[in-house]
Amino acid sequence: MPLIDTGGLPSYQRLRSLGLTLLTAEAAGRQDIRELHIGFLNMMPDAAFQTTERQFLWLLGASNSIVQIVVHPFALPAQRRSPEIASYIQRHYESLDSVTARRLDGLIISGANPSADSLERESFWAPLSSVMEWAGEAVTSTLCSCLASHAFLYAQYNLRRRRSATKTWGVLPHQTVRTDSPLTATINTHFEAPHSRWYDIPVQDLQEAGVDVLIETEGGGWFLAVSPDGARTVFLQGHPEYEAVSLLKEYRRELELYLSDNARGFPPLPTNAFDADGGRLAARLGLDFVRRPSEAFPEDILLPHLRNVWRDTATNIFGNWLGMVYRMAVLADEPGSPP
Numbered sequence: 001m002p003l004i005d006t007g008g009l010p011s012y013q014r015l016r017s018l019g020l021t022l023l024t025a026e027a028a029g030r031q032d033i034r035e036l037h038i039g040f041l042n043m044m045p046d047a048a049f050q051t052t053e054r055q056f057l058w059l060l061g062a063s064n065s066i067v068q069i070v071v072h073p074f075a076l077p078a079q080r081r082s083p084e085i086a087s088y089i090q091r092h093y094e095s096l097d098s099v100t101a102r103r104l105d106g107l108i109i110s111g112a113n114p115s116a117d118s119l120e121r122e123s124f125w126a127p128l129s130s131v132m133e134w135a136g137e138a139v140t141s142t143l144c145s146c147l148a149s150h151a152f153l154y155a156q157y158n159l160r161r162r163r164s165a166t167k168t169w170g171v172l173p174h175q176t177v178r179t180d181s182p183l184t185a186t187i188n189t190h191f192e193a194p195h196s197r198w199y200d201i202p203v204q205d206l207q208e209a210g211v212d213v214l215i216e217t218e219g220g221g222w223f224l225a226v227s228p229d230g231a232r233t234v235f236l237q238g239h240p241e242y243e244a245v246s247l248l249k250e251y252r253r254e255l256e257l258y259l260s261d262n263a264r265g266f267p268p269l270p271t272n273a274f275d276a277d278g279g280r281l282a283a284r285l286g287l288d289f290v291r292r293p294s295e296a297f298p299e300d301i302l303l304p305h306l307r308n309v310w311r312d313t314a315t316n317i318f319g320n321w322l323g324m325v326y327r328m329a330v331l332a333d334e335p336g337s338p339p
Contacts, residue, residue: 003061004035004070009092011054015061022061034333036105036326039139040073041131042093043112043124043148046085047253052110055241060108063319067326074099076127079112096127100134106325107139111146111239114199117163119151129155140332141325142233146197149225149235153201156233157209161199168195170247170271171307172238173218182324183226183234184214186316192272193223193310194242196250201237211235224317231324240314244306245299247273248282252297255286259293266290278305 005012005022012022038060044052053073060069073093075081081089109131116122128148132155135142144152150161171192176184195217203213203222215224217238227233239246247270254267267286274282282302289297 003057004068006070009053009057009071009073011050011057014054015058018058034326034330035068035070036322036329037070037072037102038325039099039104039107040071041107041109041148042073042075043079043110043128045113046082049085050088051246052241055243055246056108056110059241059314059318060322063315063322067322069322072099072104076124076131078124078127080123096131100131100138103138105140105329106322107135107142109142109144109148111148114147119154119161125151132156136232140328141231141321143236143321144234145236145241146239147199149237150199150201152233153206153209153211153235156227157211159201159205159209159211161201163199168197168200168221169250169268170195171273171309172271174215174223174238175218176215178212178214181212181214181226181230183224183317183320185320187215187313187320191310191313192307193313194239194247194273195221195223195237196239196242196247196270197237231328234321240310240317242310244308245303248299248302248306251282251286252299255289255297259290273307274302274305275307278302281305 003012003015003022016022040053040056042049042053057071060071074096075089075093077096112122112124114122119125122128128151132152142152153159154161171194173190173192176187176189178184179187179189200221203216203220206213206222206225210228211225212228212230213222213225216222221237223236223238225235225237251267251270251273258264258267269279269282269286282305285298285301289295
């Protein structure tokens, strides 16, 4: 769906350089098409803040070529930011108050790096709780990513996440178990997609709460679920927004964290992120890097060995969600519809 370049985000120019078609506000104004207004709450840490913004915008823009989308990016003031990112937010993002003062067709909430076992102890919990309450009243459908999914599932169904003994990390196989949802109508029955998390909410817990699990992770866990009404809240526990290079960059960061704290243990490779030759090469380069940390980790050598097998699934999921949101929004616009 064409993104409307309102001139507010540097990511729009980067997306154009990647071949994505964007509309200017003037061109969009000449078309008689009902716009979708989509909020984007970016809760990612500074190092991934702009990358995450670009990844979700790319998915919105690449998912369909018809409906126009105006994105309203915002952040939570409670999250501490570096001066650079704080300035970026000040210049390019809308304020929390201005976004939550309006109604939106859709809302995307990114994940965040957990810093506490209990969600209530996170610095952003109070303002995020307010956003969740507002979204329940003023947003047609909210799509949550990773930690945001765990937060909504806790707030709405009292389901507590559980920390795993090992990190769920890599490109994992999945099975679509519900094909009767508009969210999965065009999804393959089997596919692979990225995960990167320490916490989980078991499938059984979701099912007992009435949450519909649409896609499960083979070997245990889930990828996509939706609230009992089938539309209002969409939960992602994986990361379809990731680029092929995302797990490689995470591997480098894990190696750097190991150098600063050996008690963490030497990081394993992200599962299935590389082809067979690339996996062996990444393991060797990882060992070389921690032995000679003064040398930069050679990411470029590994780029040809990355596996990207989820992009079509990712655009299908987001296209299905946007199509569902558009149909709901059009119905809500009809005379006699409840406010």
